Every structure is written in structure tokens, then in C-alpha cells.
Amino acid sequence: MTTQASGLAVDVRGLRKRYGRVPAVDGIDLAVRHGEVFGILGPNGAGKSTTVEILQGHRTRDEGEVSVLGADPATADRAWRARVGIVWQDESAPAELTVRETVSHFARFYPRPRPVREVIGLVGLQEKADSRIKALSGGQRRRLDVALGIVGGPRLLLLDEPTTGFDPAARRQFWGVVRRLADEGTTVVLTTHYLQEAEALADRLVVIAAGQVVAEGDPAELRQRYGSEATVEWTDPDGTRRTVRTAAPTRTVAELMSRFGSRSGSEIPGLKVGRPSLEDVYLRLTGQEDER
Numbered sequence: 001m002t003t004q005a006s007g008l009a010v011d012v013r014g015l016r017k018r019y020g021r022v023p024a025v026d027g028i029d030l031a032v033r034h035g036e037v038f039g040i041l042g043p044n045g046a047g048k049s050t051t052v053e054i055l056q057g058h059r060t061r062d063e064g065e066v067s068v069l070g071a072d073p074a075t076a077d078r079a080w081r082a083r084v085g086i087v088w089q090d091e092s093a094p095a096e097l098t099v100r101e102t103v104s105h106f107a108r109f110y111p112r113p114r115p116v117r118e119v120i121g122l123v124g125l126q127e128k129a130d131s132r133i134k135a136l137s138g139g140q141r142r143r144l145d146v147a148l149g150i151v152g153g154p155r156l157l158l159l160d161e162p163t164t165g166f167d168p169a170a171r172r173q174f175w176g177v178v179r180r181l182a183d184e185g186t187t188v189v190l191t192t193h194y195l196q197e198a199e200a201l202a203d204r205l206v207v208i209a210a211g212q213v214v215a216e217g218d219p220a221e222l223r224q225r226y227g228s229e230a231t232v233e234w235t236d237p238d239g240t241r242r243t244v245r246t247a248a249p250t251r252t253v254a255e256l257m258s259r260f261g262s263r264s265g266s267e268i269p270g271l272k273v274g275r276p277s278l279e280d281v282y283l284r285l286t287g288q289e290d291e292r
């Protein structure tokens with residue numbers, strides 16, 4: 001099925017990629033609608049970059065159907081490339097050029113580039129337009145990378161871990177850039193290992209771990225679906241710390257009360273009842289729970 005038929009900007013079914021014997025992507029399905037910000041969230045080594053590189057056409061796949069803006073990235077033509085914006089991890093723009101010169105230079109590669117001034121404004125670099133690249137901070141540099149990714153006027157923007165290494169303020173500014181693009185109607189697919197980033201930006205997201213999708217939905221749905229179980233913790237008479245996850249914490253506490261009632265005047269030693277945050281859910285889904 002083509003994306004036109006399915007009405008999807010990105011349609012991926014059963015994607016697999018191995019590096020030698022390592023399955024980096026192990027049967028992933030993705031359905032990204034036009035105009036949405038779609039997050040691919042997962043820990044280091046989950047397979048995010050490999051997936052995005054396949055969507056960009058920069059990595060071959062072993063198995064699966066991949067359609068991006070109606071074309072297979074493995075065989076797509078130049079016109080397709082102009083419609084898909086890619087932000088490279090390490091853009092190698094000449095350090096001596098200014099921001100404006102660099103954006104103007106890249107604009108020439110596209111049949112219908114966006115006005116350079118508009119692009120610089122969109123990423124919030126107006127005041128740095130005449131600064132040389134070598135004088136930009138890391139966050140400003142990354143915004144320039146996005147400017148180069150959008151100067152061709154893409155319908156779809158692919159961002160691979162765009163804010164890694166940012167301080168919190170720079171990260172928030174960058175989120176503003178992504179939102180502005182989304183408000184304009186650009187479909188955005190971004191990978192991140194920051195839960196907060198996925199929550200702040202993504203209309204919908206998948207959580208991937210070890211090359212597989214372990215959860216999908218919008219952030220609120222994920223919290224509801226996976227975070228509804230409470231955790232009840234207490235300390236047994238022999239000093240062992242116990243934890244149970246339960247959808248009925250009141251019943252668990254009542255059972256504990258009857259168990260502990262005679263020994264400690266109805267106090268349950270070390271009792272703690274909590275609901276997991278989305279972060280707890282994420283860590284559990286991606287098997288990182290014990291690393292906290």
C-alpha cells in the first residue's frame with residue numbers, strides 16, 4: 001500500500017535491520033499522520049537512529065515495507081529529497097561562513113527554497129544572522145542545522161536526537177522551533193531519549209527498546225494505560241523490603257493490615273503507596289527500571 005492510499009506521511013511495516021548478528025531494528029511498525037509531531041522514544045542503542053536513517057534513505061533495510069511521503073526512501077528521486085528535510089548530527093558547514101551565507105548556500109540546492117530571512121527567523125537566529133558559524137554556541141549551531149534542514153521547504157522533517165547535549169534552556173528554545181514548524185503544517189518525526197521531550201512535543205509516540213516497539217499512543221494514553229497500577233511497598237518483620245504492583249492497592253493494604261495488625265498495633269512498617277509517573281512507566285517498558 002502506498003502512503004497516498006493509507007493517508008500516512010510515514011508508513012513502516014515489519015522493518016528489520018541487523019548489523020552482523022545484532023538485530024538493531026527487529027520488526028517495527030510506524031504510522032505517522034500528515035501534520036503531526038511523532039516521537040520515537042527509547043534508550044541508547046534501542047534502534048532509533050537506524051530507523052530514522054532508513055526513513056531518510058541513508059541506510060538499507062533487511063526486511064519490511066517503508067513508505068515516506070509516498071515513496072520508498074531506498075529508491076526515491078531528487079524531488080522526494082527536496083520534500084524531506086534531514087537534520088544531520090554533524091553538519092559540516094564551513095566555520096568561516098556566516099549564518100546567512102550558509103543558509104543561502106544550502107538554499108541553492110533546492111528547486112523551491114524558503115526565503116532565507118524567514119528560515120533564519122523561524123529558528124530564532126535573527127540576531128546571529130551575520131555571525132560566523134565558529135562563533136555560535138552548541139544550541140545555536142543545532143538551530144542552524146535545523147535551518148539547513150528546512151530551507152528546502154520540506155513537508156516532512158526528520159530529526160535524530162536533536163537536543164542531545166543541550167542545557168535545559170536551549171532545549172526549551174529548540175522545542176519552540178519544532179512547534180512553530182508543526183504549527184505551519186510540517187510533519188515532524190523526531191527521536192529522543194528524553195521522556196520530557198517526547199511529552200512536550202509529540203502528538204503521538206512509540207517507545208522502542210531493543211529494536212521493538214514496546215508501547216505507542218499519545219503521552220496521556222501511555223500514562224493511563226501503563227501507569228494505572230499502583231505500587232505498594234512495605235518492610236517484612238525480617239527486614240526485607242517488599243514491593244508489589246497492583247490495580248487494587250486498597251485491598252493489598254487491607255491484607256497487610258490484617259497480617260501486621262497483631263504485631264505492630266496495625267502500623268505496617270515502611271508502608272508506601274504510589275502511582276508511577278510516566279518516567280517510571282517508561283523505565284519499566286524499556287527495561288531500565290533497576291538502573292535508577
Ligand SMILES: Nc1ncnc2c1ncn2[C@@H]1O[C@H](COP(=O)(O)OP(=O)(O)OP(=O)(O)O)[C@@H](O)[C@H]1O
Binds near residue numbers: 022023045049050
Ligand atoms: N554501523 C553499525 N554497525 C554495527 N552495529 C551498529 C551500527 N550502528 C548501530 N549499531 C548497533 O545497533 C543497535 C541500535 O543502534 P542505534 O544507533 O540505531 O540506536 P539508538 O537508539 O539511535 O541509540 P543512541 O540513542 O545511543 O543513538 C545498537 O546495538 C548499536 O550498537
